[in-house]
Amino acid sequence: MAKTAAAIKKLMPMFDRVLVLRAEAVTKTKGGIVIPEKSQGKVLHGTVVAVGPGARNQNGEIVPPQVAVGDNVLLPEYGGTKVEIEENKEYHLFRETDILAKLEM
Amino acid sequence: MAKTAAAIKKLMPMFDRVLVLRAEAVTKTKGGIVIPEKSQGKVLHGTVVAVGPGARNQNGEIVPPQVAVGDNVLLPEYGGTKVEIEENKEYHLFRETDILAKLEM
Amino acid sequence: MAKTAAAIKKLMPMFDRVLVLRAEAVTKTKGGIVIPEKSQGKVLHGTVVAVGPGARNQNGEIVPPQVAVGDNVLLPEYGGTKVEIEENKEYHLFRETDILAKLEM
C-alpha cells in the first residue's frame, strides 16, 4: 500500500482508461451472520471515479468515452490493473471497452 | 448469486454487448417423464433482454445493433459472459457479432 | 435434437452467416450395393437455405452477400457451426467468406 499511495491527490487516467472503485464484498448476511470469505464471491461491480479523455481513433482523434464519474459498472472477471491509492479500497483501471455494462442499483 | 445480483435494477450493456436470458432446459418430456440432466443438452437459444447502443466503427462512430429486445436468438456454444442477476436464471452478455441467428419460434 | 429444434419455425442468420443444408451421403452405389459408412466420405456440399443481410464493412455499412437461397455450395472440410433444427438433417452455419464455391449440378 505504501508504494504509490501516500502522496496521490488526483489520478487522471490516460486515453480510454477508467478508474473504478470496486464495491465491497458483502461479508455478513442481512441477518448479521458472517459469510466465510470463500463464500463471498468476487465482487464484479464498482463505481467509476475517474475517466480518461478517450482513446484515439485511427486518425489520431480523441473519441469521448461512454462512461462518466459516478456510473455503477459491471466489470469483467479478468483484466484491469489494480492501483493502490487508499488502504483497504480496491481501485482498478480498465479500458472503457472492457467494461461490460452500466448498472442501476 | 449474492454478489452483484441483489441490488441490480437495470443493466445497460456497453457498446455492442447484448444481454440474453437463456431459455430453460427442457427437463421433462411432453409425456411428463423427467429427462436426466445429462440428456437435456445445452440450451443454445434465448431472449434478448437488453442491447447496448452499438460498437464504434474505426472512425469512432456508433453502429446501431441488429438485434432488439425481445428477439429470440441462437447462441454460440462457447463465448459470452455469465452475469448473475436473478436466481436460477441464466443471463449472458454476448457481443452482437457472436450471435448466430435470430429465431422465429 | 430436442434442444432447440422443436420450436424453430424460421432461422434468420446474423450478418454474413449462411445456413446450409448439407447434402446426404451416398449410402448405396447406383447398382444398389450398400457403401460401408467408412467409405462414404464426408459430404462437402449442400444447399443454401437462409442468408444473413451481410457483414458490416469498416464503416459499419452492410455488404450484401454473394450467395442466395437455393445455391449449391462447396463447403470447407472444417469450420462452420452445426445447428440442430430437424432430425437427421445436417444444418450448418458458415460465414459467407468460408464458402469455397458455388456449384452447378
Add this chain to the structure above:
Amino acid sequence: MAKTAAAIKKLMPMFDRVLVLRAEAVTKTKGGIVIPEKSQGKVLHGTVVAVGPGARNQNGEIVPPQVAVGDNVLLPEYGGTKVEIEENKEYHLFRETDILAKLEM
C-alpha cells in the same frame, strides 16, 4: 471421389478463389524409363480452370483478380484446398494471393 464429384457440372469459386488443375507428374523420362514415385517430386504448377469474381476490399468493393482461365501458374508447396471433381485429376482451390507466379511454358 464419389463424394461430390459425380454431379458437378460447373464450379464457380467464391471471391478471390482460383481453381487450379495441377499438372501431372512426369512419371517417365524422355527416354521412356519409369521414374519411381519417390523421385518424381511434387508438381507445383498447374492451369487455372476457374476464377472467382475477386475479393472484397475494405469498403466491400470487389477487386478483380489478376489471373485468368488458362493461365499457367506456380503454386505454393502448402496451402490450397483439394477439390474432388474428376477421377485422377488434382483440382485445388487457392486464394489468388497465394499463387506465386504466372508461367510461360
Add this chain to the structure above:
Amino acid sequence: MAKTAAAIKKLMPMFDRVLVLRAEAVTKTKGGIVIPEKSQGKVLHGTVVAVGPGARNQNGEIVPPQVAVGDNVLLPEYGGTKVEIEENKEYHLFRETDILAKLEM
C-alpha cells in the same frame, strides 16, 4: 552502467516513446525505521523527463502525445525498456499508450 551512460548529454525519444525517471523506493518509514527491501514494493510511478514527437497515424501523420515533461505518471508493472543513463537512477522508455494515468501528488 558504463555502457551507454557516460557520454549521453540528451536523449530524444523516437515517435510516441516517453522517458520516465522512476521515483525512488521508500526505504525508511516516516519514523525512520529502515524498511526491508522485500517490503518496499515495486515503485510504479515516476516523472516524465523526455517525450517523443508522437506516433504516426495510419496516414503517416504525427499525432502529438498527451504527456509532457514534468508530468507525474502511473506506470504499468511490466513493459517499458530500461535505459542506463545515470548511476542509481531508473530511467525507462514507455510507449505513450502504456502509461496508465497522470498523477497529482
Add this chain to the structure above:
Amino acid sequence: MAKTAAAIKKLMPMFDRVLVLRAEAVTKTKGGIVIPEKSQGKVLHGTVVAVGPGARNQNGEIVPPQVAVGDNVLLPEYGGTKVEIEENKEYHLFRETDILAKLEM
C-alpha cells in the same frame, strides 16, 4: 529439378513478389584454395531477375514495387520460396518488403 523446371520459359511473379537469383557461394579463396563448404557461409545476396506488378493497397490499387530487374539485393536469412527453374541455380521468390537493401557491388 525435373519438376517444374524443364518447360518454364518465363516466370512472372504475382503481386509484390520478386524473383531473385542467389549469388553463388565463393568456393575458393582468391589464392585458389578450396574453401570447405561449412566455411563458405550462406550467400545472402543476389540479383533480381523478375518483379511482379506490385501489391494491392487497402483500396485494391496496385502499388508499384521499389526494386527492378538487375538490382543487387540483400536477402533475409529466412523466408522466401525456393523455385526450381534451372539446374544448379538458386532462384527464390521474396515479397518485396522482405528484401533488406539494394547493394552496389
Add this chain to the structure above:
Amino acid sequence: MAKTAAAIKKLMPMFDRVLVLRAEAVTKTKGGIVIPEKSQGKVLHGTVVAVGPGARNQNGEIVPPQVAVGDNVLLPEYGGTKVEIEENKEYHLFRETDILAKLEM
C-alpha cells in the same frame, strides 16, 4: 565475414530500414585497465550510416523517416538484422520504428 562483404560498395536500405554501425564496446577503463569481456556490457547505441526512403502507409505512399545519416541512436536489446560488410564492425539493419531514441553525446 567473407560472404557478402568483400564486394559491397554501397548499401541502400529498403523502405523504413536503417543501417546502424554499433559503437564499439569500451574495453579499457579510463585508467587503462582492461575490462573483462563479461563486464563490458552490450553496446546499445550506434551511428546511422544509411536510411531507406521510408515505409509505405496504407495508401502505398512513402512516409519519410525521422532519422538521418550521422544520428546517434539508442537501439533495442533484441531485434535488428546483423549485416556483414566490414571486418570487426557491427552493422545492423533496424526498422525505423524499432529505434528507441536519438542521442546527443
